[in-house]
Amino acid sequence: MTSKQPKYEYISSAKLPTRMGDFRIHGFVELSGQEHVALSYGTWNEGDVVPIRIHSECLTGDALFSTRCDCGYQLEKAMQNVVDHGFGVILYLRQEGRGIGLLNKIRAYNLQDSGMDTVEANEHLGFDADLRSYDICKLMLETLKVTKVELMTNNPRKLKALDDLGIEIVSRTPIDHGMTKDNKNYLKTKTEKLGHVFDPHLFD
Numbered sequence: 001m002t003s004k005q006p007k008y009e010y011i012s013s014a015k016l017p018t019r020m021g022d023f024r025i026h027g028f029v030e031l032s033g034q035e036h037v038a039l040s041y042g043t044w045n046e047g048d049v050v051p052i053r054i055h056s057e058c059l060t061g062d063a064l065f066s067t068r069c070d071c072g073y074q075l076e077k078a079m080q081n082v083v084d085h086g087f088g089v090i091l092y093l094r095q096e097g098r099g100i101g102l103l104n105k106i107r108a109y110n111l112q113d114s115g116m117d118t119v120e121a122n123e124h125l126g127f128d129a130d131l132r133s134y135d136i137c138k139l140m141l142e143t144l145k146v147t148k149v150e151l152m153t154n155n156p157r158k159l160k161a162l163d164d165l166g167i168e169i170v171s172r173t174p175i176d177h178g179m180t181k182d183n184k185n186y187l188k189t190k191t192e193k194l195g196h197v198f199d200p201h202l203f204d
């Protein structure tokens with residue numbers, strides 16, 4: 001008899017009081033050892049539409065206050081949206097640098113300092129523009145008893161990924177928050193080359 005080993009595992013949950021409100025944190029691990037977390041706020045019934053954000057790790061933006069990208073602003077806004085709504089979920093995936101890792105992201109930033117855009121820099125280093133996987137979201141959402149979502153994102157790839165996993169997306173909420181003079185070109189490149197949906201007037 002063959003038994004297929006699960007690729008992801010739920011580990012444990014705990015209280016996580018934050019500046020925005022009292023969340024809970026739920027830990028998950030991949031077979032590779034990579035660790036991920038989900039944050040939940042409030043309660044819901046199975047079948048309710050739950051606002052969620054799938055956030056990819058960005059140490060520089062999320063923890064070090066970088067204005068080079070919009071990640072930190074989006075994370076803060078998404079957590080605040082969830083609190084204002086009364087319930088919701090943040091899936092925090094540890095796939096730094098769109099999956100190339102922190103040190104390669106610093107290499108990519110170095111190339112961007114010399115004039116490349118974010119996609120050219122990835123390709124120059126031998127990576128695709130976006131190496132992320134969202135497969136673990138299925139176990140995370142199952143564990144949190146979320147079946148229908150309102151997804152906070154500007155990235156159509158995330159909509160497709162969740163749809164492919166069989167999660168019902170009831171609506172998408174844009175999260176175009178955190179444009180700075182330092183990240184305007186980065187956001188423009190995301191729109192032109194990675195398919196992100198931004199209001200074009202934001203770039204005027």
Ligand SMILES: Nc1nc2c(ncn2[C@@H]2O[C@H](COP(=O)(O)OP(=O)(O)OP(=O)(O)O)[C@@H](O)[C@H]2O)c(=O)[nH]1
Pocket residue numbers: 054055056057058059069070071074095096097098099100105108109112118122152153154155158175190196
């Ligand atoms: N390789 C690389 N990764 C970057 C760069 N800037 C930000 N990131 C990473 O990009 C990820 C966030 O992806 P984004 O493309 O900004 O946004 P998104 O998550 O796809 O889309 P939204 O849901 O709309 O925010 C994080 O993992 C960041 O670390 C960069 O210049 N190069």
Ligand SMILES: [Zn+2]
Pocket residue numbers: 058060061062069070071072
């Ligand atoms: Zn970032």
